[in-house]
Amino acid sequence: MIRIEQLKVGYHSALLSFPSIELKQGEMYALVGRNGIGKSTFLKTITGQLAPIEGIVFMNSRNIATIPFNALPRFVSYVNARFPLVDFLSVHSFIALGRSPYTNLLGKLNSDDLDIISSVIKQLNITHLKDRFTSELSDGERQLVAIAKAVVQQTDIIVLDEPTAFLDYANKEEVLNQLTSIAKAMNKCVIVATHDIDLVVNKGIQFLLIDETLKTGNIYDTTTTKVDILATCFKSMHV
Amino acid sequence: MHQTKKHSVFIIVLLLALPFVAGVHLIVGQIDIDFSDYWNALFNFDGTNSYDIIAREIRIPRMTMAILTGASLSIAGLLMQTLFNNPLAGPYVLGINSGASLFVAFSIMTGIPFFTSTLGITANALIGAFVFGLIILFFSRFLRAQISLLLVGLMLGSFTSALVSIAQTVSQADELKVYTLWALGSLQKVEFQHLMPILGVFMVGIVLTFFVAKSLNILVIGEENAKLLGVNIKRARLFIIALTALFTGLITAFCGPIAFVGLAVPNLVRMILKTQSHVTLIISSALVGAIFILLCDICIQLIEPHFLIPINIFTSLIGAPFVVFIILKKLR
Structure with missing residues (x-):
């Protein structure tokens, strides 16, 4: 669970501000806003990669600023927009890196780690990929593999920065459906930055919309329509 | 997990091959020395028996240094390749040896007796390697293209050799001689009494390397x-650079600059094993590197009666074409 209190995010000066809101377990949130408005900055702030300009982020009721950075990967997993293509790194080994916050100094995987990895691989239907090299994956496969790595990290919160950006229609659906079911079935708080509005409305997904003119973000419930989103995030387009 | 099994088999084969190749290395020299002489040289040393002396003061140090050189430089190359995410990184091409050379040159030229001793040269080589490691680390922060780091390393090497040349022109004859002998580089200059300390430092380096394996994997x-x-x-980053400097500085101090082993061997091992598990890569690179230098030195010994090729020239002959192959394969 993430609770933010009067948050202002940005690098040197505040780009965006948020009222006090709570992002709950078992819910998926679609973060929608214009290009360059500060979505990534917000995601970096709530995952502890960037200090807030003002306000506090609580992660499972702990102030994120008090969590040491090497403990952070047990609270939140973050899926980058850029997926690393590495020669000779198998999908299984890549996903296994998600267990590294829990392994010992030498990074040895125990049988629990291996069980978690194989059950997540099964759950995401990517068993056929596990012996392939990460450098040989298609864009759609890459995202599923990156999500698998985030899930084996066993964090309450999963944050993804535009995971559907380069995917075809079917893969966008697949990725978003998988994320929704992860949030519901595994009781996780999943936050996804996306521009695929049509694919997230009426899917039981909550919204975090960034108001284009006010530069503020707020939560909107699952009944939010495309018109609502356009009216908030893309005001200049409408009028 | 058939992949892990394949890796274990590879490592076991290398572990069996190493003593065999080392044994061959011990007996290919021009003077016939059999294994009983080696036994005596180690455990029953007779300072008046010339066979014992050759075995103890020439053959055993040369074989040991061949193994340590191959293993150390290969591990250093592996560490740098992963740290810089660059298949063309290595202690020689990125000028880590140059750092060691520069510090040794300057310190010898000061004429202070401590700096011309083995301990002084070693300490300076280690410090020089570390300082140049930090310089490369600093530049790597500003470079995007993989090839750029290589060019910076090359320039660092040129700049350093210019500085060393200047130092040579203004130095005294005695100091110049000490430096020139050192800079020629060879596996044969190490005395028996220095082997244990060198081996000790190497072992410490190996143990510490296993502790960064997890970070390297990530x-x-x-x-x-x-x-x-x-x-x-x-x-x-600092820890990995320090280890690279330890391995490179140690070998450069005793054997001079040796080219391309550190670059070529880890690439070869990665291509064969097709893995990114660094525990496997560290062990395999060390073993392949050791066997590679032993084989090079066996060839050198076999042609020695006809003409003499320094080890550095030999590794360049084999290593440089292999580096071109890697460029063609990975950085087209």
Whole structure:
């Protein structure tokens, strides 16, 4: 669970501000806003990669600023927009890196780690990929593999920065459906930055919309329509 | 997990091959020395028996240094390739040896007796390697293209050799002689009494390397992603550079600059094993590197009666074409 209190995010000066809101377990949130408005900055702030300009982020009721950075990967997993293509790194080994916050100094995987990895691989239907090299994956496969790595990290919160950006229609659906079911079935708080509005409305997904003119973000419930989103995030387009 | 099994078989084969190749290395020299002489040289040394002396003061140090050189430089290359995420990184091409050479040259030229002793040269080589490691680390922060880092390393090497040349022109004859002898580089200059300390430092380096294996495994997916998995990037970078300097400085101090082994061997091992598990890569690179230098030195000994090729020239002959192959394969 993430609770933010009067948050202002940005690098040197505040780009965006948020009222006090709570992002709950078992819910998926679609973060929608214009290009360059500060979505990534917000995601970096709530995952502890960037200090807030003002306000506090609580992660499972702990102030994120008090969590040491090497403990952070047990609270939140973050899926980058850029997926690393590495020669000779198998999908299984890549996903296994998600267990590294829990392994010992030498990074040895125990049988629990291996069980978690194989059950997540099964759950995401990517068993056929596990012996392939990460450098040989298609864009759609890459995202599923990156999500698998985030899930084996066993964090309450999963944050993804535009995971559907380069995917075809079917893969966008697949990725978003998988994320929704992860949030519901595994009781996780999943936050996804996306521009695929049509694919997230009426899917039981909550919204975090960034108001284009006010530069503020707020939560909107699952009944939010495309018109609502356009009216908030893309005001200049409408009028 | 048939992959892990394949790796174990590979390592076992190498472990069996190493003593065999080392044995061959011991007996290919021009003077016939059999294994009983080696036994005596180690455990029953007779300072008046010339066979014992050749075995103890020439053959055993040369064989040991061949193994340590191959293993050390290969591990150093592996560490740098993963740290810089660059298949063309290595202690020689990135000028880590140059750092060691520069510090040794300047310190010898000062004429202070301590600096011309074995301990003084070793200490300076280690410090020089570390300082140049830090310089490369600094430049790597500003470079995007993999090839750029290589060019910076090359320039660092040229700049350093210019400085060394200047130092040579103004130095005294005695000091110049000490430096020139050192800079020629060879596996044959190490005395028996120095082997244990060298071996000790090497072992410490190996043990510490296993402690960075986990960080290396994660660094493969890039520093940004590694940070998200809790890796302390700044500390890992410094630690890895220090280890690289330890391995490179140690070998450069005793054997001079030796080219391309550190670059070629880890690439070869990665291509054969097709893995990014660094425990496997560290062990395999060390063993392949050791066997490679032993084989090079066996060839050198076989042609020695006809003409003499320094080890550095020999590794360049084999290594340089292999580096071109890697460029063609990976950086087209």
